Amino acid sequence: MNKIVSKKDFSELVVQLEVEAPLIARARKAGHFVIVKLDKLGERIPLTISAADTEKGTITLVVQRVGLTSNKLCNMQVGDEIQDLVGPLGKATHIEHFGTVVCAGGGVGVAPLLPIVQAMKQAGNRVISVLAARSKNLIILEDEIRKWSDEVIIMTDDGSYGEKGLVTAGVESIIQREKVDCCVTIGPAIMMKFVSLLTAKYNVPTVASLNTIMVDGTGMCGGCRVSVGGQTKFVCVDGPEFDAHQVDWDGMMRRMGSYKAYEKEEMKKLG
Amino acid sequence: MTREEKIAAARSQAWREALRKSMKAKDRTDLPRVRMNELDAEYRSHNREEVNQGLTAEQAVQEARRCLDCANPTCMTGCPVEISIPSFVKNIERGEFLEAAKVLKETSSLPAVCGRVCPQEKQCESQCFYVQKLGKPAVAIGYLERFAADYERESGQTILPEQAPKNGIKVAVVGSGPAGLSFAGDMAKYGYDVTVFEALHEIGGVLKYGIPEFRLPNAIVDCEIDNLRRMGVSFEKDIIIGKTLSLDDLKAQGFQGIFVASGAGLPNFMNIPGENLINIMSSNEYLTRVNLMDAANPESDTPVPFGKRVAVIGGGNTAMDSVRTARRLGAERAMIVYRRSEEEMPARLEEVKHAKEEGVEFMTLHNPVEYLGDEQGRVCQMRLQKMELGEPDASGRRRPVPIEGAIETVDVDIVIVSVGVSPNPLIPNSIPDLEISRKGTIVVDDNMRSSLPIIFAGGDIVRGGATVILAMGDGRRAAAAMHEQLKK
Numbered sequence A: 001m002n003k004i005v006s007k008k009d010f011s012e013l014v015v016q017l018e019v020e021a022p023l024i025a026r027a028r029k030a031g032h033f034v035i036v037k038l039d040k041l042g043e044r045i046p047l048t049i050s051a052a053d054t055e056k057g058t059i060t061l062v063v064q065r066v067g068l069t070s071n072k073l074c075n076m077q078v079g080d081e082i083q084d085l086v087g088p089l090g091k092a093t094h095i096e097h098f099g100t101v102v103c104a105g106g107g108v109g110v111a112p113l114l115p116i117v118q119a120m121k122q123a124g125n126r127v128i129s130v131l132a133a134r135s136k137n138l139i140i141l142e143d144e145i146r147k148w149s150d151e152v153i154i155m156t157d158d159g160s161y162g163e164k165g166l167v168t169a170g171v172e173s174i175i176q177r178e179k180v181d182c183c184v185t186i187g188p189a190i191m192m193k194f195v196s197l198l199t200a201k202y203n204v205p206t207v208a209s210l211n212t213i214m215v216d217g218t219g220m221c222g223g224c225r226v227s228v229g230g231q232t233k234f235v236c237v238d239g240p241e242f243d244a245h246q247v248d249w250d251g252m253m254r255r256m257g258s259y260k261a262y263e264k265e266e267m268k269k270l271g
Numbered sequence B: 001m002t003r004e005e006k007i008a009a010a011r012s013q014a015w016r017e018a019l020r021k022s023m024k025a026k027d028r029t030d031l032p033r034v035r036m037n038e039l040d041a042e043y044r045s046h047n048r049e050e051v052n053q054g055l056t057a058e059q060a061v062q063e064a065r066r067c068l069d070c071a072n073p074t075c076m077t078g079c080p081v082e083i084s085i086p087s088f089v090k091n092i093e094r095g096e097f098l099e100a101a102k103v104l105k106e107t108s109s110l111p112a113v114c115g116r117v118c119p120q121e122k123q124c125e126s127q128c129f130y131v132q133k134l135g136k137p138a139v140a141i142g143y144l145e146r147f148a149a150d151y152e153r154e155s156g157q158t159i160l161p162e163q164a165p166k167n168g169i170k171v172a173v174v175g176s177g178p179a180g181l182s183f184a185g186d187m188a189k190y191g192y193d194v195t196v197f198e199a200l201h202e203i204g205g206v207l208k209y210g211i212p213e214f215r216l217p218n219a220i221v222d223c224e225i226d227n228l229r230r231m232g233v234s235f236e237k238d239i240i241i242g243k244t245l246s247l248d249d250l251k252a253q254g255f256q257g258i259f260v261a262s263g264a265g266l267p268n269f270m271n272i273p274g275e276n277l278i279n280i281m282s283s284n285e286y287l288t289r290v291n292l293m294d295a296a297n298p299e300s301d302t303p304v305p306f307g308k309r310v311a312v313i314g315g316g317n318t319a320m321d322s323v324r325t326a327r328r329l330g331a332e333r334a335m336i337v338y339r340r341s342e343e344e345m346p347a348r349l350e351e352v353k354h355a356k357e358e359g360v361e362f363m364t365l366h367n368p369v370e371y372l373g374d375e376q377g378r379v380c381q382m383r384l385q386k387m388e389l390g391e392p393d394a395s396g397r398r399r400p401v402p403i404e405g406a407i408e409t410v411d412v413d414i415v416i417v418s419v420g421v422s423p424n425p426l427i428p429n430s431i432p433d434l435e436i437s438r439k440g441t442i443v444v445d446d447n448m449r450s451s452l453p454i455i456f457a458g459g460d461i462v463r464g465g466a467t468v469i470l471a472m473g474d475g476r477r478a479a480a481a482m483h484e485q486l487k488k
């Protein structure tokens, strides 16, 4: 069950895994995620389904090495089995014909963005994707994104590839040049916050996919909660996508640091 | 036979009559109520061992003697599933412990669990002749129930119920809490091919992820689950009905009846300022981390905060479980903050008593109004509004009203919010035609039938947060009704 059938290293930090999960492959839509638990005493972590193959009965996960569990997962090999894999979770992305859609992804956020880019294109939108990373070797899935985008802008912090600058510079250049009807952003919280502040200034409706800490992923614990428009929402069942302009970004980022000290300690388990 | 005739017939068996005559009523009523053997409070507040150690056989027989074997056993009316209480108690008195367990199992599928977690003082024991007419402590029905069930399990002579020949009809159960398990057991007895689907990676629902080891050891729940497996019930973990598999998928797989027992998993928050600060969490999150994810074990990858000053908001069983867990994880100051007085607390009496013995502080008539954080966004103080009791409200309990200007500030490291749960919305949201109440519960008739003929429902998803015994009773009622419907 849940066997890893193929593995590809995108960069030192990011790994793509294709996992046997026929039921999830069949049921999932763009925007859905899964929860994995690797072994008996493992923790449960959420990962977006970046693609699925219903014929092979597999789903694709793109994982960035951050702490203990993501590293353990990235170290697994073809043929290994993930002990528990449950999904698809969350609400699917709201896809419609908006007109022009800007999809802004940072770091590993490009992986969950891919199925959205694809679905937006298939719904007849003009799709402009902005991919951002610290440097060239951390840009992932560029070819796949290009396949479904009318235009791709690459931004790197160090200028090693594409334009030098932050994701926001790329998004702003588009907004200043043409009418944008909708923006979708996925990436580190701080990046999404700044994209959100920018698009709010230009009144471009924006959706962000939040990556809060989760436990069950089924609405049972409230650990994933975040304040949206002054109301407490559970990201795993009410989201993960929300109106970016309503999200309490600072509150969310604070909560994501809840277990920082512990996580550092845990990394020692990797040896 | 009517209910009364059945009771009378059991009561007039020769051995029961002889047993009644063997001791004078006065001698029976003079016996003091047995005391549960418990671990020392100081010792137990640092580990997970089960607090109640159970009765010895001598203690159980002695306690059973107190029961007067009333012609009109009022205790039974206090039991939501009408266990034949005098029958099982008298079997204990005559030393037929396995027989006692058999009587229990006629009506309850999880006696070892119910003997530990039922609020007996509000149910059977509250209706006992001793309480009603003698003004004395009730017969310890709960302790005796636990005794008989444990005896059977430990004897290794657990007899699986007789099963009707397999009828080849497939039925599905959504959720593996007490409602789902008891439904599965009865349907297996009737000969159905039963599959239980569970969203989490463990079977057992609240019995596993909620109620802690020190009150209900997992081994006891696992034993019940094993028995169901031996009866042919299959369990599918990590499958969410409505997400992984839809209602139509289940139909396509040939399931002819579906019992929804998905519980009331959605924790409520109070929506007061500061509630999203770090180290403020629901009791579901806290207990899930500790019980389901084993987070207090250094080997486990899941984190849980350890605090010196822990406040738990609420007065139910969940609050007691959380505060006592916090104490076991090293809290020097473990506090219950409850807006009414102790009398109105919904928790089982025994839990309140145990919590106090373990050094938990009770701040009753206090209600949090705001939490304050440090520069890193961690909760460091709570502001509590003092309350007094006013007129009775809709629930019949006296309504707590704020005392103007009486605000107290208390230092805390962790706050656990335990102010109730709402029905899990996953199923209601995924089945458009299912009739749902305003509170989000699935609407059912007396036989647990929903508005869709193929779907039955029971337990907390129908009642909101209720009890194990009610959930179990629902499961059994639904099984009987679904069997009626499918055998046609």
Ligand SMILES: Cc1cc2nc3c(=O)[nH]c(=O)nc-3n(C[C@H](O)[C@H](O)[C@H](O)COP(=O)(O)OP(=O)(O)OC[C@H]3O[C@@H](n4cnc5c(N)ncnc54)[C@H](O)[C@@H]3O)c2cc1C
Pocket: A033, A043, A044, A045, A046, A047, A048, A049, A062, A063, A064, A065, A066, A067, A068, A069, A070, A071, A108, A111, A112, A210, A211, A212, A213, A214, A215, A240, A256, A257, A258, A259, A260, A263, A264
């Ligand atoms: C809906 C959703 C979809 C996601 N999709 C992807 C994806 O496709 N690819 C990917 O690489 N990452 C994704 N993430 C983030 C991923 O879950 C975290 O990187 C991962 O949990 C880190 O765990 P760790 O043990 O490796 O790191 P840790 O050292 O434990 O934590 C590093 C940081 O990750 C976050 N984190 C820790 N534990 C959890 C947890 N149980 N749940 C969520 N976040 C946690 C915290 O902010 C923490 O500070 C997603 C998160 C969410 C909520």
Ligand SMILES: Cc1cc2nc3c(=O)[nH]c(=O)nc-3n(C[C@H](O)[C@H](O)[C@H](O)COP(=O)(O)OP(=O)(O)OC[C@H]3O[C@@H](n4cnc5c(N)ncnc54)[C@H](O)[C@@H]3O)c2cc1C
Pocket: B117, B118, B119, B174, B175, B176, B177, B178, B179, B180, B197, B198, B199, B200, B204, B205, B206, B207, B210, B211, B239, B240, B241, B242, B261, B262, B263, B264, B265, B287, B317, B318, B319, B321, B348, B424, B426, B427, B458, B459, B460, B461, B465, B466, B467, B468, B469, B471
């Ligand atoms: C901490 C705590 C202490 C308690 N103490 C007591 C006590 O002392 N005495 C007492 O009588 N009662 C107590 N209760 C209440 C009691 O546990 C519940 O009333 C009872 O468990 C309800 O049973 P249930 O079968 O309806 O649901 P649950 O036990 O909640 O089980 C529901 C199961 O369904 C699963 N599920 C949900 N949705 C889906 C889906 N779509 N697909 C698949 N699976 C799904 C859930 O993961 C869960 O495992 C306590 C509750 C808590 C939380």
Ligand code: FES
Pocket: A213, A214, A215, A216, A217, A218, A219, A220, A221, A222, A223, A224, A225, A234, A235, A236, A237
């Ligand atoms: S992860 Fe537990 S409620 Fe969202």
